[in-house]
Amino acid sequence: MELHLRRKAAHLAVLSLIVIVLNQQCLKGNAQPLVPAVFVFGDSTVDVGNNNYLETILKSNFLPYGRDFDTKEPTGRFCDGRIATDYTVSLLGFDSFPLPYLQARSTGVNLTIGANFASGGSGFFDSTAQHFQNVLTMDQQLELFKEYKGKLASVVGVANASSIINGALYVISAGNSDFLQNYYINLRLRRLYTPIQFGQIVLDLQTKFIQNLYNLGARRIGVVSLAPFGCVPLQLTVSRQASGCVESLNQVASSYNAALNRTIVNLGSALSGLKIAYFDIYNGLLDIIKDPSANGFTEARRACCGTGRVETAILCNQFSPGTCSNASEYVFFDSVHPSQAANQILANNLIFAGIALVT
Numbered sequence: 001m002e003l004h005l006r007r008k009a010a011h012l013a014v015l016s017l018i019v020i021v022l023n024q025q026c027l028k029g030n031a032q033p034l035v036p037a038v039f040v041f042g043d044s045t046v047d048v049g050n051n052n053y054l055e056t057i058l059k060s061n062f063l064p065y066g067r068d069f070d071t072k073e074p075t076g077r078f079c080d081g082r083i084a085t086d087y088t089v090s091l092l093g094f095d096s097f098p099l100p101y102l103q104a105r106s107t108g109v110n111l112t113i114g115a116n117f118a119s120g121g122s123g124f125f126d127s128t129a130q131h132f133q134n135v136l137t138m139d140q141q142l143e144l145f146k147e148y149k150g151k152l153a154s155v156v157g158v159a160n161a162s163s164i165i166n167g168a169l170y171v172i173s174a175g176n177s178d179f180l181q182n183y184y185i186n187l188r189l190r191r192l193y194t195p196i197q198f199g200q201i202v203l204d205l206q207t208k209f210i211q212n213l214y215n216l217g218a219r220r221i222g223v224v225s226l227a228p229f230g231c232v233p234l235q236l237t238v239s240r241q242a243s244g245c246v247e248s249l250n251q252v253a254s255s256y257n258a259a260l261n262r263t264i265v266n267l268g269s270a271l272s273g274l275k276i277a278y279f280d281i282y283n284g285l286l287d288i289i290k291d292p293s294a295n296g297f298t299e300a301r302r303a304c305c306g307t308g309r310v311e312t313a314i315l316c317n318q319f320s321p322g323t324c325s326n327a328s329e330y331v332f333f334d335s336v337h338p339s340q341a342a343n344q345i346l347a348n349n350l351i352f353a354g355i356a357l358v359t
Helices: 002-027 084-093 102-106 124-131 138-156 158-167 176-180 187-192 197-216 233-238 249-269 282-290 340-357
Strands: 038-042 112-116 170-172 220-224 275-279
Touching: 038 084, 038 138, 084 170, 084 340, 102 138, 124 138, 124 170, 138 158, 138 197, 170 197, 176 197, 176 249, 197 220, 197 249, 220 340, 249 275, 249 282, 275 340, 282 340
Parallel strands: 038 112, 038 170, 170 220, 220 275
Antiparallel strands: none
């Protein structure tokens, strides 16, 4: 109970910060959300259902995914409930979440508050997405954003569309799949490049993506770090790691993150009018994993779904034996993705890091 209250108190502290900022906005005569819209690009960590509309095996639009979501139904999020960006959007003052663009493009619903272009299995390397066939590459996500801009202008007019695009918050969360679902299972890539060399190639592609997004009007960009992917249950299983994390993998992620942080600083200086921030989930998630009980969790090495060792996507389903009854006690919901409870903590960290972007 004490740990639960501690987790709740931390969330209330973030809410208090947001309320203060919102009150400042109200005093200025502006009771709207802190930004006009939110746009999200990336992989399964931030996909809210785009893969539902693609012919791919990498889906999560079935139970037990979504069982703790607001509607108690699966949405295509790789989680039992909300992902970190859902909490971020709510804390920014929005009443609803930006839809997956592949849904919004056909209905025209909620186009003015932004859209989510993320696709589970995607990466900065096109071949990363191609492993799962038909998931959206990062370049394809950017092309869909261009399409979105045209649709938005037709709804609100060119001037208003430009104001929304320039004032919006952009979140980019990708790169983990490039390593886990491409490099480390691709013998050809491992023969050609060391992990550090491969990481530099991915970083160059990520830098180009950010620059292209800037050229399309983005001026407030939050870039999410790689996770400590040597600690995810799937990697612990594959590596037969009896205790601790696979440190060689974490070192690769940590090295990449350091280079990414330097690149972000340089881009912020080089690109006029750009506000850009490094969103560190590596250390936040690692802290939770290393001391789960201090954050209200009882299990950090095994996921909630099934055996908790290998189940993700189609392997994590309502027939998976052994699935836990209370996912809030687990850091991971499936063998790769954090639970809603862990995502809430990570979102709190992102808000503190990114508040300068939205004020």
